[in-house]
Amino acid sequence: MDVAKIREDFPIVERKTFLNHAATSPLPRPVVEAINEYMERSSTLGTASLDLEEGRRLFARLIGARPREIAIIPNTSTGLNIAANLLDYPPGANVVTTDLEYPAVVYPWLRRSLNVEVRYVRNVRGTIRLEDFEKAIDDRTVAVAISHVEYANGLRNDLKAIAQIAHEHGALIIVDAIQSVGALHLDVKGCDVDFLATSSYKWMLGPPGVGFMYVKDDLIGRFEPTFVGCAGVKPEVFETTALWNNRELILSEDARRFEVSEPGALSFVGTVTALKIILSTGIDLIERRVLKLTGRLIDELTAMGLRLQTPEKEEQRAGIVNFTVESPEDVVRMLGDADIIVSARAQGVRVSPHFYNTEEEIEVFIEAVKGILKAS
Ligand SMILES: Cc1ncc(COP(=O)(O)O)c(C=O)c1O
Numbered sequence: 001m002d003v004a005k006i007r008e009d010f011p012i013v014e015r016k017t018f019l020n021h022a023a024t025s026p027l028p029r030p031v032v033e034a035i036n037e038y039m040e041r042s043s044t045l046g047t048a049s050l051d052l053e054e055g056r057r058l059f060a061r062l063i064g065a066r067p068r069e070i071a072i073i074p075n076t077s078t079g080l081n082i083a084a085n086l087l088d089y090p091p092g093a094n095v096v097t098t099d100l101e102y103p104a105v106v107y108p109w110l111r112r113s114l115n116v117e118v119r120y121v122r123n124v125r126g127t128i129r130l131e132d133f134e135k136a137i138d139d140r141t142v143a144v145a146i147s148h149v150e151y152a153n154g155l156r157n158d159l160k161a162i163a164q165i166a167h168e169h170g171a172l173i174i175v176d177a178i179q180s181v182g183a184l185h186l187d188v189k190g191c192d193v194d195f196l197a198t199s200s201y202k203w204m205l206g207p208p209g210v211g212f213m214y215v216k217d218d219l220i221g222r223f224e225p226t227f228v229g230c231a232g233v234k235p236e237v238f239e240t241t242a243l244w245n246n247r248e249l250i251l252s253e254d255a256r257r258f259e260v261s262e263p264g265a266l267s268f269v270g271t272v273t274a275l276k277i278i279l280s281t282g283i284d285l286i287e288r289r290v291l292k293l294t295g296r297l298i299d300e301l302t303a304m305g306l307r308l309q310t311p312e313k314e315e316q317r318a319g320i321v322n323f324t325v326e327s328p329e330d331v332v333r334m335l336g337d338a339d340i341i342v343s344a345r346a347q348g349v350r351v352s353p354h355f356y357n358t359e360e361e362i363e364v365f366i367e368a369v370k371g372i373l374k375a376s
Pocket residue numbers: 022023074075076077078102104105147149150151176178179198199211
């Protein structure tokens with residue numbers, strides 16, 4: 001990977017040491033150009049059309065799915081709400097999640113009207129043990145709702161093993177992949193995931209406003225979505241009639257049935273370009289580099305005697321490293337004053353480099369932390 005060349009497409013590197021991709025990524029230059037070009041075409045030639053199928057196809061490739069299993073959605077939270085509202089919850093049913101989740105993974109099941117028990121598997125020093133999933137999941141479990149990578153400490157969950165436990169009990173696995181897709185290799189078929197949702201604005205390097213949802217092929221036809229619109233019906237409903245056929249709802253047989261209307265055009269064209277950057281760089285190369293940079297962070301922070309909240313084992317971590325300090329907000333602010341961008345999360349500092357960051361930038365960050373801690 002020619003990192004110097006790649007960095008030419010990331011203008012942020014000229015001004016900041018940006019290690020905050022678990023929050024919102026800076027836009028690569030080609031993404032901005034695609035958005036500008038769309039706006040230019042729209043203002044000079046009229047509305048430019050969107051190739052929605054291209055977006056579905058590219059995202060499907062990234063996660064090892066088929067394009068017919070992909071719906072374009074506004075964001076992760078919407079996708080997880082769609083999934084939660086499709087399922088039935090008989091009396092006594094439960095949904096299993098963990099105590100490390102972002103609200104998007106849990107709130108959809110806390111609605112009183114669903115009347116479903118939510119079980120929280122507790123983390124043990126930042127990891128969720130499979131034996132604790134085994135204890136929590138039973139034959140009344142309708143779904144396991146979980147992040148692939150946890151937002152605060154960066155734990156990478158073993159989706160394949162969790163899916164296996166869920167399926168043995170007839171439960172589905174619903175995955176929030178916003179902290180992994182774009183940074184890690186993810187094969188939804190290999191892991192046997194049922195539903196997955198993500199947005200493009202973190203590790204996928206796109207703008208906010210567009211996300212994707214994966215629904216396993218054999219589940220698609222089983223569900224009638226709660227929200228419906230013209231984006232979710234069979235194309236012939238529109239093509240073969242002068243007026244829309246509004247007397248019956250003929251839902252698409254693929255995952256488009258979960259789409260309601262067109263995505264935001266600017267976000268969509270930016271996302272397509274971002275997907276092309278990720279795919280042409282190669283997700284395996286990206287993952288290797290992200291793990292190398294986070295591995296270097298872990299080594300340096302440990303050598304400084306700092307306490308990590310992130311599991312150290314390579315198979316349990318991803319692009320996020322979190323370490324505790326006395327006042328994380330102050331440390332993050334002081335780093336920001338030095339143009340080093342990270343976040344404060346869970347009483348710690350969360351650092352999240354992407355593949356275009358360098359070991360030199362990690363070194364700049366480490367030296368700055370040393371300076372701040374020495375002075376305090
Ligand atoms: C794990 C996780 N899920 C969901 C979200 C929010 O996603 P969206 O804005 O796509 O709804 C975040 C944002 O930080 C997150 O970290």
